[in-house]
Structures are given as structure tokens and as C-alpha cells.
Amino acid sequence: MSASEDRVQEALAAHIAHLELGGPEPDFSHLTAEEQERLEALIGLLDQTEGVAFGRGLDEPRVGVSASTEAGRQLLAALSDTLPPAARVSSDPVMTTIDVPGMHAVEGWVIGTFGGRIRVWLLEGEGALAASDMWLGHLAQVFRLLPDTTVLALVDPELSCLIVQPEDCAPMIEVPRGSLVSRHYRRPIQPIREALPAFLIELLPHWEPLERMTERVVPTVEVEPDVRERAGRAVQDQVAAGGRARKTNPKRKALTSLGEKDATGIADLVLEVHDGRVQPDTVEEALRRLAGTR
């Protein structure tokens, strides 16, 4: 390292000491302009990186996850076969801090997934899951204390697995009947190689490919001929109705006198509404004006 680098390093060490201990700022006037510039850049880097939890969540190779028991190693092998290659598996540091009466977990791992974490806890003793009904009420605290937990997978040494979800741990009102249902496990005890993939299929979101937004040509509908045809037909219907009325009925004269001019007027009005030139709430008034011109 050059003498200049030494001086900068020494000055930076003094700055770091100042950050910790406070007091007057160290004097860097002995540094050249170039060295001071380098020091400022280094201090800037220190400021930018301060407190950032580097390394947290960095992908570690799964081989780094270990088990201390034979059953644990078998469980990890099963996870390795079952999970997608890029799934993150790490030891569960909080497993030992939660006490569930009657349940003895010896090892635990966390699987990182979309939508939360799956905690996999290996239980002590073959057939340990037989006592699972006694734990259900107490397991609620796992989800309360570790709210990022999506499910808890309890596994016995024979690799039978019971998936516990937060909603299993409390009584619920059943819909649509509205009756109160006591807490219960919603999933059966299954081999972990079946239970976990089945749950992951439900958990991981599946996005249907979205249709690309393209500029579509909206098909144009020729409104006018249709409107004129319907107006003409409506007028003919009214003329026919007038023809069927009694001779003394004043409607007879009024309806039979309707003709092509009226059909054209009504069709024009409908087209004006369609184009926005006439507002729908003024149609009645417009019809009155039409009638007044006859």
C-alpha cells in the first residue's frame, strides 16, 4: 500500500473512532486535495452502508442446511426431493422459544415461499402425531408470535406430516349455516412427500398469461340504416293500429295519418341521441316539437 493510501486509511480509522466516541472532528488538513477527495468518498460509502443488514436473505446453498438427527437428515432429503430447486430452506432459530405443552420438537427449518413461510418442525418419538389433538389450542401462539408463518408442518420421525394452518387453531363460524365449528385440523396426516407438494400447489400463485394489450380495431356498426328501418316499421305498426280502431276513435285519424316524414323525423332524433347531439332527457321535448310540426 502506498504512503498516500496509508494516510487515507489512518484518517478513515480516525473518522470511525470519531463516529463512535464523538468529540471534535479529526483534523484532515495534512491530507492532499486528492486524498481528501478519496476520504470523502469513503466516508460517503460508510454512510450509505451503515446499518444495512448485508447478508440477510442472501441465498445460501441448500447443502449448508444441516440436521443433527438421522430423522432430520431424512426429512431434509425429503424436502430436497420435494421442493422446487430454488426454494430457500434455513434452520428455524425460534423453534425452541415456543413451548407447546406435550409437544417435543427436536429440530426445525423454515422454507421461504411466496406469501409467507412454512415452518417444518421435526417431533420426537415415533407416532408423535397421535397426540396432535392436545396441541391444537396451543399452536395458535405459533401463528400469533410468528405472524409470517403461513403453515406449520409437524413431522414425526417416520416422516408423517400434519399441516397446521392458522384457521385450524380457533373455533370458526361455518358459512352459510352460521353454526359454530370447534377447532380442528383440516388436513389429514400424510407422508411429507405428499403433504408438502399438495400444499405448495395451493400456496404458490399461478398467473395466467395476460393478454398483450394491442390496439384493436373496433368494428364499426352502421347504426343509421337500422334506426331508419326500425322507425319506419314502428310507424307502420302505429298506422296499422290506427286502421283497426273504430271510426269514431280520434286515435284512428291521428295514427293513420302518420307517414314517411314522421318516420324520418323519429329516426333523425334517435341518431342525434346516438351521436350525443341530443341529451336523452330532452327526447320527450323533442318529440313534442316533432308532433307540433305536423
Next chain:
Amino acid sequence: MNEQAPDPVLPEEVDDEAYSRTRGLMRLCVLRVWGSDRVIAGMDPWVVVDEAWVSMAEKGFRSEGPFLPFALRVARNKALDAKNRAEARRRDRSLDEPLTLVGGDPEAMVLADVTAGSPGAEDDYFSKAEHVEAIRRLALAEDAIYRALSETERAVFLAVRVTGKSRAAVGRELDPPITGQRVGQIVAAATMKIKDHVEKEEEV
């Protein structure tokens, strides 16, 4: 799962490599928001990145402007949300719960007002190129910490600059123990190595 594209329709400029790179930067963005706050101790940044990713996917990854600043902005806001939720859990109450202030301030405040950030805050953050560059530099710095530093340098740097331990305490924990002054020199040397690595990578 986290590094595997879940079959979404991504923006055209985001290929598989950009997918991993973007999510890596989103993770650092989350860590930067969280800082060394003890409230979020133990929380997994990837959970927040996943949450941000799902949120963007639900909206078809539509963004106004370039995708990366948009993704970082979503990650940042989700990190603030997570921090707020953690704070509310720690206090065991709702974010909407009114605060009882000493002196009975007539202005009603809720917990969310006093926790770090607020949902959707600073919508235009990362609109400036230097904000994105800062996250990129952070990623390069992390790369340097794990590639350019020796094991001792890394442990000492992280203990002093990330965990916030005093130099003397870090020195005592080393085997053999060293003085706090020597720890300061190691941190300074490590910082220079990180800076060199960042500059070299930026040139590339």
C-alpha cells in the same frame, strides 16, 4: 422459488437475468429501509420482495416509466408497510388506534402517524436516477463484502457498521483479542477494499 419466475408476463425488458437482478436490488432496497431497526429483527426481506412482486403481478407489471425504479418503489413501500406492521405487533395494537399523548394534544394521531414512513409514501422516490444508482452501489458493496474481504475483515466490518457494536467489544470477541484501535483500522481497510471493488465493478 424466489429466484424462479412464476410464469408471469413480465415487461419486455425483463428477461430471466434481469428478473434475478431486479429482485436482488429489491431485496437491498428492503434492507435499506429496514436498516438496523430491531423491530424487524428476524424478518426475511425475501418475504417482502415476494409481496411486492405479487402486488406488481396482480396489476400485470404495468408501470409508468422504466420498470426497475417502479419495482424498487413498490419494494420500498412494502418494506415500510412491513415495518409498520411489525411496530404495531410489537405494541400489540392496531395502526389505526388513536395515541394518547401527554398533555392531550387536540390533534388526533394514530400509531401509523408516528411509525416509520407510511403506506404509499413518497410515490416519486426512485424517480431520480441517483436513488436507483445508490441501490445498485449497495448491491456492489454487498458483493464486495462477501467476495473481496477476508473472513475476519467481513466479521469486523459487519459487527461495527451493521450491528453497531463498539470497536472495543468487537476486538474482545476476536481470537486472539485485539484492541479497539486495531479494529478501527481493520474497518477502514475493509471500507477501502469495498470502495475499490465498487469502483472496479462500476467501470465494468
